[in-house]
Amino acid sequence: MAREYKTISEIAGPLVFVQQTEPVAYGELVTIRLSDGSTKRGQVLDSSKDLVAVQVFEGTSGINRDASVKFLGETLKLGVSKDMLGRILSGAGDPIDGGPEIVPEARLDIIGAAINPYARDNPSEFIQTGISTIDGMNTLVRGQKLPIFSGSGLPHNEIALQVARQAKVRGSGEEFAVVFAAMGITNEEAQFFMRDFERTGALQRAVLFLNLADDPAIERLITPRLALTAAEYLAYEHDYHVLVILTDLTNYCEALRQIGAAREEVPGRRGYPGYMYTDLAMLYERAGKIKGRKGSITQFPILTMPGDDITHPIPDLSGYITEGQIVVSRELHRKGVYPPVNVLPSLSRLMNAGIGVKKDHHGNLRTLTREDHKAVSDQAYAGYAEGRDLRGLVAIVGKEALSERDRKFLEFADMFEDKVVRQGRDEDRSIEQTLDLLWDLLGHLPEEALTRLDRKYIEKYHPKYKAKAAHAPAAVAATR
Amino acid sequence: MAMQVTRERTSGKGTIYRISGPVVTAQGINSRMYDVVFVGKEQLMGEVIEIQGDKTIVQVYEDTSGVRPGEPVVETGRPLVVELGPGLLTSIYDGIQRPLVVLKDKMGDFITRGVQAPGLDHAKKWDFKPTVKKGDAVQPGTILGEVQETPTIVHRVMVPPDAKPSKVRDIKAGKFTIDEVIGTLDDGTELRMMHKWPVRVPRPNEEKLRPEIPLITGQRILDGLFPVAKGGTAAIPGPFGSGKTVTQQTLAKWSDAEIVVYIGCGERGNEMTEVLTEFPELKDPKTGGPLMNRTVLIANTSNMPVAAREASVYTGITIAEYYRDMGYDVSLMADSTSRWAEAMREISSRLEEMPGEEGYPAYLAAKLAEFYERAGRVKTLSGKFGSVTVIGAVSPPGGDFNEPVTQNTLRIVKVFWALDAKLAQRRHFPSINWLNSYSLYQDSLNDWFAKNVGQEFLDLRAWAMDALQQEAELQDIVQLVGSDSLPAEQQVTLEVTRMLREIFLQQNAFHPIDTFAPLERQLKILRAIKRYEVLSKEALARGVPVRTIGSVKSKSELGKARFEQDFDKAYEVVMSGMEQEFKVMEAA
Ligand SMILES: Nc1ncnc2c1ncn2[C@@H]1O[C@H](COP(=O)(O)OP(=O)(O)OP(=O)(O)O)[C@@H](O)[C@H]1O
């Protein structure tokens, strides 16, 4: 039986304090009825015999001492169903597309329990996104959490959409279901996503949770949890491979900071709560694969780095949790390169598991991408890094002062940005195309500088030998 | 059965007054500090961390959502302990030694709560062979007998360190569970293969010894330039993605410790799964058996309860000390100590303690020091020699080492492997910065290296460090004028240091051969690069242009030799090739 109290003693920021209640559970769901009859929802953050602190999702404006507080006796749950696919919901999980109510098949706690590490399955299936800087250099695999670190005004949404459109596990024929959670993005941005989902028919296999810029800030704390709960249900009960796009985590963290400040907690770095790492981990760690279950959750969160600063707590703590990051660069964007991914600070930690040719448990060879993938990508990294460094030097001493070798590297960096990084918004490159493209460019570097490439790969894929091999008998090609 | 182990000596009962996340305030109990209590209807396990008047404050190791004031709190009258006995190896535990395998059986794929699970299998029978006999005098720590715990590791059953000196009244050989009595002492003490030990109390030893034997890691930059001693302490600080975990995993795989305790403290679930799938398949270079046979894993990932994360490092180090006491060399990896420190910070802030620097509790430095102090090479109570080497990852916010956890750690540890984001971005791995890193063990290990590898190794190390220092200075000039304007001699130096960086310092942890380089191979690579320098300088003196010298093929061949199964053969080919190349070089 729900209990109702009119004993609000204090209201501070997004928090309401209630006195003299029955024992209230930590994390319990609350509704607050205002004097005008409207209601707001909240959750218990601290519960003692004397005082209960409630965080109100829709904000506390309009609440006064007359409001009555009802404790619902359970923690926050989401009614989930396969019919959620194709639907648009609010940031609090209510339908806003004019469609019918969702009849739940189950009601799940939105906090989400941690996957037992022993139950996890190693993510190792290559997802081809068709974007060279991702596939070739920072490969995404099923079950990974790989965020985009971007800045305001940069085309991260375009990249996320291109990934959502093009992502596939080759040879599987399975399509991803998309769970999309917006936190505090503008209506215009949300429209941009929705139009694209509609245009490509992706909406039918998508669930959208929208908390927009003018929606309550504290609600943002539950939106991604609702989305991930829906994703888990689709993945683990209905065998979907789910791609979760969360945007913008920066707004989520601001809401977290607001709660911390209202509770007068000792802040951590730059005013964000000391537990932000753990809090973010509770979201990001919900990506993964579980042994014996068919579905999977791959996360592609987006965050905008305040001041383009990668050491800011939001990207920093994220980077410490996620399995790499795709860094979008303002400099490349200014140069007119799309997608402006700077591969140097980008990383995919699960790349090694998902690329190349691997032996499985039975000793059989499994082709994931191509045997030379790792080596080519390492070589391209080294080359691009060296070339970029030289740009600084050229600015001081001029191109003429460079050695022959250095000049080659400088050109390599330019070509890399122009040919590998740059691609069309609808250009869907196969991994072979990407790798061949990289070889073409590496062919311009002095051969003795290709220290990361095995002889056997050079002989097989290097343009110089490949061309020869095509014309001459194989034996001749092998004896350099 | 589970109940019997974890719920003994139940005493007083009280009620919950307040719940604030992992911190629960109880009323009406009188537990001691650090005693274990069970809170709420679901009997969630927790530990007393503060006592204020009639209120007892408890950190709870499980999620507290749904718990209400007024629910019961049950005392146990004992501190947080781990079960020590055969069956630890190959296990994977959460932060409070609950086997994740058992949790999966009881809870399914997700970790829920309210489930007790003892650390060891109490039903399994082990074959015990006594090494003492009736009438033998025994001390705390005396080895009573042996159990083949895994195909590669013999478990030595000891008199618990808190027992009294006595004599063996009787002792039996045969198959026993860890709860069965295998013998008794004259004073009536019953002997079993398992005993419990409170995690926050260091296990005693006879004496601490000077660390003078290196932990051989097979990592060129570590063994070659910044070695850690067996029983020593090392920190690897670095920003995200710079290689802390890969380095720790590589050390767990290849270093010449006999037992590995790997603590995933507040890090990623997938990384633990990776270890779990990889280690049973990898062969330990010494015994040829699967690495898992000598490994204990502790996985309290970032999304698992923070209080259990706080406890995980203590659980880990206590297990490490236990194997040390058997006379083993143990290495303990803690990834990451920063997450442990943050767990302390979170609990402390819930207690509304006066915060120190950046919100960390004022006792942060003391806790770090106490933890690293549990490392060491010791003479054990039974007169054997054993060691615990502690290698801690540190995750400084924003990659800035000027923060409390890094700074306080550096004040304690003797080896500093500084990871560098710039190197990582260039895919220079391991991205350990050779100019900032140091090892304070170098001098005390020199004798060992001179005796076991040769003085040449030490000389080459000094030469390499010197060259790399010079390079740093030369690079400053190159940045202003370009490398072509340097004198020929210095251009050669840059070529040599490029080789040192690319061939010696860089090492691919994922390459089946390169991932582990025995000392002999490390020596040869250094020798080859040094030879290149000598030959280059001779050639310069003959008037050979730098460009010709720089285009020597054997350079890249040397790099590739690292990946050859038969390195020695490839090395011979490279070396004779190099001599030949220089011989035919002509003056301009
Ligand atoms: N020795 C190495 N050889 C090859 N690759 C490496 C090596 N060390 C690191 N890497 C690469 O760098 C990536 C990041 O390394 P790692 O996961 O160890 O970083 P980390 O410092 O533990 O980061 P975090 O703090 O976020 O956990 C790896 O996924 C791998 O691709």
Ligand SMILES: [Mg+2]
């Ligand atoms: Mg790590």
